[in-house]
Amino acid sequence: MNDISGVVAESGEARWTLETANELNIPMPAIQASFDVRLASQQGQIDYSTKLLAAMRAKFGGHDINGIQ
Secondary structure (H helix, E strand, C coil), rough: CCCCCCCCCCCCCHHHHHHHHHCCCCHHHHHHHHHHHHHHHHHHHHHHHHHHHHHHHHHHCCEEEEEEE
Protein backbone atom coordinates (compact mmCIF):
# COMPACT_ATOMS: atom_id res chain seq x y z
CA MET A 1 0.00 0.00 0.00
CA ASN A 2 3.03 2.29 0.18
CA ASP A 3 2.79 2.97 -3.56
CA ILE A 4 -0.82 4.21 -3.31
CA SER A 5 -1.20 7.90 -2.48
CA GLY A 6 -4.59 7.53 -0.80
CA VAL A 7 -6.21 10.36 -2.74
CA VAL A 8 -9.61 9.11 -3.87
CA ALA A 9 -10.60 10.59 -7.21
CA GLU A 10 -14.07 11.90 -7.89
CA SER A 11 -15.76 11.16 -11.21
CA GLY A 12 -18.81 13.37 -10.70
CA GLU A 13 -21.65 10.89 -10.30
CA ALA A 14 -21.90 11.26 -6.52
CA ARG A 15 -21.83 15.06 -6.76
CA TRP A 16 -24.62 15.02 -9.37
CA THR A 17 -26.64 12.53 -7.32
CA LEU A 18 -26.33 14.62 -4.16
CA GLU A 19 -27.27 17.83 -5.98
CA THR A 20 -30.37 16.18 -7.45
CA ALA A 21 -31.33 14.57 -4.14
CA ASN A 22 -30.96 17.91 -2.41
CA GLU A 23 -33.27 19.56 -4.96
CA LEU A 24 -35.85 16.83 -4.29
CA ASN A 25 -35.35 16.91 -0.49
CA ILE A 26 -34.22 13.28 -0.45
CA PRO A 27 -31.65 12.49 2.25
CA MET A 28 -28.69 10.45 1.01
CA PRO A 29 -26.51 10.01 4.13
CA ALA A 30 -24.45 7.06 2.86
CA ILE A 31 -23.60 8.70 -0.45
CA GLN A 32 -22.89 12.01 1.32
CA ALA A 33 -20.53 10.28 3.77
CA SER A 34 -18.62 8.52 1.00
CA PHE A 35 -18.40 11.75 -0.98
CA ASP A 36 -17.09 13.59 2.08
CA VAL A 37 -14.31 10.99 2.46
CA ARG A 38 -13.31 11.50 -1.18
CA LEU A 39 -13.18 15.28 -0.78
CA ALA A 40 -11.24 15.02 2.48
CA SER A 41 -8.67 12.74 0.83
CA GLN A 42 -8.21 15.31 -1.93
CA GLN A 43 -7.44 17.89 0.78
CA GLY A 44 -4.73 15.71 2.32
CA GLN A 45 -6.66 13.72 4.92
CA ILE A 46 -5.10 10.40 3.95
CA ASP A 47 -5.07 7.17 5.95
CA TYR A 48 -5.11 3.43 5.39
CA SER A 49 -8.84 3.45 4.60
CA THR A 50 -8.47 6.01 1.79
CA LYS A 51 -5.59 3.99 0.33
CA LEU A 52 -7.75 0.87 0.44
CA LEU A 53 -10.70 2.73 -1.09
CA ALA A 54 -8.54 4.12 -3.92
CA ALA A 55 -7.21 0.63 -4.63
CA MET A 56 -10.70 -0.93 -4.69
CA ARG A 57 -12.09 1.81 -6.95
CA ALA A 58 -9.18 1.23 -9.34
CA LYS A 59 -9.58 -2.54 -9.39
CA PHE A 60 -13.38 -2.85 -9.54
CA GLY A 61 -14.47 0.47 -11.03
CA GLY A 62 -11.66 1.30 -13.37
CA HIS A 63 -11.01 4.62 -11.62
CA ASP A 64 -7.60 6.26 -11.69
CA ILE A 65 -5.16 5.47 -8.92
CA ASN A 66 -2.33 7.96 -8.43
CA GLY A 67 -3.08 9.36 -11.89
CA ILE A 68 -2.75 5.90 -13.50
CA GLN A 69 -5.69 3.88 -14.71
